[in-house]
Amino acid sequence: MITLKNINKRYKTAAEGEYALRDINLHIDEGDLVAIVGTSGSGKTTLLNLIGGLDRDYTGQVLIDGQDLGKLSDRALSDLRNRKIGFVFQQFSLLDHCSALDNVALPANFARGPVNFANPKQRAIETLKAVGLEHKLNAFPGSLSGGQKQRVAIARALLFKPKLLLCDEPTGSLDTQTGQQIINIFQELNREGYTIVIITHEARVSAAAHRVIRIEDGHLVDEKGAEA
Numbered sequence: 001m002i003t004l005k006n007i008n009k010r011y012k013t014a015a016e017g018e019y020a021l022r023d024i025n026l027h028i029d030e031g032d033l034v035a036i037v038g039t040s041g042s043g044k045t046t047l048l049n050l051i052g053g054l055d056r057d058y059t060g061q062v063l064i065d066g067q068d069l070g071k072l073s074d075r076a077l078s079d080l081r082n083r084k085i086g087f088v089f090q091q092f093s094l095l096d097h098c099s100a101l102d103n104v105a106l107p108a109n110f111a112r113g114p115v116n117f118a119n120p121k122q123r124a125i126e127t128l129k130a131v132g133l134e135h136k137l138n139a140f141p142g143s144l145s146g147g148q149k150q151r152v153a154i155a156r157a158l159l160f161k162p163k164l165l166l167c168d169e170p171t172g173s174l175d176t177q178t179g180q181q182i183i184n185i186f187q188e189l190n191r192e193g194y195t196i197v198i199i200t201h202e203a204r205v206s207a208a209a210h211r212v213i214r215i216e217d218g219h220l221v222d223e224k225g226a227e228a
Contacts, residue, residue: 002028007060033190035209043218086157090169092149094141101137127155147178167198
């Protein structure tokens with residue numbers, strides 16, 4: 001699903017020799033659940049942005065489902081993100097004036113080309129049901145808890161039925177119990193076949209992953225399987 005070959009990325013304003021990422025080689029199989037861990041500033045979010053095609057300023061190759069992102073036009077890359085990648089962020093990024101249903105269906109308004117469902121609202125209802133929020137379709141973000149907001153964000157990421165979910169600190173602003181509920185959702189989605197990559201600094205998240213990859217100062221320094 002994901003292959004990174006000889007990835008190097010310099011800081012835009014850095015002196016010569018200073019890298020955000022250095023000599024990254026990584027392969028993630030379809031259906032894997034991977035946690036990428038490291039301290040603040042280690043390069044983990046930069047790495048996620050490259051995998052998601054949000055940052056094109058690098059040398060080397062990033063391949064998603066066999067497609068080399070560096071060879072795609074901006075439009076083709078945007079289409080690939082819509083079809084194959086869902087994003088989940090720590091801060092939810094919901095529109096306060098839109099209901100949960102409208103927040104989830106919103107990306108369909110910006111899709112270019114055909115999508116794999118006929119009715120965006122019906123598809124949004126399906127994804128909200130998948131995360132246990134069928135009773136909150138018409139609720140606005142201001143009336144939702146942090147965990148419910150994150151579930152709405154996950155439902156939105158599932159709208160286009162992507163193969164890959166990229167998650168940046170998805171439990172970072174949640175309490176322990178609520179964060180565990182979100183972890184459980186990711187594990188269930190993974191069992192359903194989604195490939196999931198989670199950037200995290202939390203041990204409870206990495207403990208739930210199949211693989212844990214550690215990055216320090218822009219280098220991959222360690223990898224291990226989940227504990228038995």
